[in-house]
Amino acid sequence: MELFSTNEVHPREIKIKGETGTVYVRKLPALDLRRFYEETRSDDMDVRLNAGFRALSKAIRKEDGSPRMTFEEAQRLSLEATKELTRVFMDVNKADDDPGND
Helix, strand or coil, X not given: CCCCCCCCEEEEEEEEXXXXXXXXEECCCHHHHHHHHHHHCCCCHHHHHHHHHHHXXXXXECCCCCECCCHHHHHCCCHXXXXXXXXXXXXXXXXXXXXXXX
């Protein structure tokens, strides 16, 4: 039984402007996922706007597991890239069952 988050990456295919490629996505630890979900509901608009970019910078990795982009680089992604990377981030990081937030 795996209790702790690892640096294992999961390859996912993305398509942006007609081009297909592979990105590697890390399943984030519970703390980072909870922070992401709380930030998306923040009263502070800047916190809400940046929640996804912060999560992508933590989750999108190189094949060897090292960071693919910084938070600042994530903020400069095109809309199409942001949508595709968010789609694969959500796919890899979806809860299989109750996350124990009670």
